[in-house]
Amino acid sequence: MATTRRPGGRSARVQAAVHRAVTELVVERGADQVTIPAVAERAEVNPTTVYRRWGSIPALLAEVAIVAEGGAPAPTGDLRADLADFAEWTLADLARPGGIAFFRAEVAADVDDRRAGLRECLKRTSATIEALLDRAREAGHEPPTLAEVMDRVVAPLYFRVVFSVPGTDAAYARHLAHAVSGKPESR
Amino acid sequence: MATTRRPGGRSARVQAAVHRAVTELVVERGADQVTIPAVAERAEVNPTTVYRRWGSIPALLAEVAIVAEGGAPAPTGDLRADLADFAEWTLADLARPGGIAFFRAEVAADVDDRRAGLRECLKRTSATIEALLDRAREAGHEPPTLAEVMDRVVAPLYFRVVFSVPGTDAAYARHLAHAVSGKPESR
């Protein structure tokens, strides 16, 4: 989305201000309380500008969510450790202020708009996992499949965060990862 | 919510009409396009009535979602078969017209309102699974834990439906169930 036809000074400033405003408002009030007029006011930008550039709240949130996402930890080749780190990072990403709020907003959005945010999110996660598994293969391990990691690590974490299941912490995230990376572990 | 102080004819009629209208609109347009005025018009009821009785769209959707939910299949005691049936039913429930839409609406709702819908949903699912596991125990099996079923069957199904992961069908649901009920199965 940085590919605008005139990315220079003013547009960039407006975009930055709007992104910051969205993040702040999502954190403060939750994604469903964020309106375009509110964002515009916080960013000291004209509402019309936001309407014309982004069109809708879901589109705006999707863009901000993608930009805001931090990088996953680099895989070392130690499958067990890498998966555990990945799981912990995924949970941290969801649990960070506004993290799950962005997810909620994308989940709630209309079907057409949805694809942009959710598809992108899934693609990124898949790529991260694949990189991790490739790295493990290079190191001579026999890793689980992408689907297994999705089903047994990522999905439970999302599910538990969305439903606010108690006891969903870093240790549990690692536990899920360990269960899929070979020898299970009691807890 | 059926515990109103005057559940007789008119109130009941209004409630039924509103429920029907909500369901229809969710299916037709998606949950995020459903507004109280639209529901009221469809139900041929005064908007003020809906505002006063339900207050907000999330509250209304939560009530409708709970009422609309069909009953899970009765457990037979055959753990493997019961879990597979349960998984397939869960997926069917999510995939039914408007099924995931209700979930989306609840996920998106504000934190306070959310508890009502999501907590209830989780509680019901837990109870269903527990019943199934108890039945299996009676029959002499040694079933997995509630958390295991949640993490490895329910969570992946929700995740996959929300993200529209291809290949998420009844067979896959059963595959997930089988993987957790003892001997895994290739696919």
Add this chain to the structure above:
DNA sequence: TCCTTAAAGCAAACATCTTGGCTTTCGCGA
């Protein structure tokens, strides 16, 4: 430096949702 024009700003019309005061209906117990 100057010119072109993409993008931001402004203001007013517009649509829509929400709320409040009041009246009317009608379920339900006496």
Add this chain to the structure above:
DNA sequence: TCGCGAAAGCCAAGATGTTTGCTTTAAGGA
């Protein structure tokens, strides 16, 4: 059957979000 009162209906005011036509600003190339 009658009367009370909970709940539904009506309408108008108010608030909020959205769109539109136009003007102004300032990147970026000539």
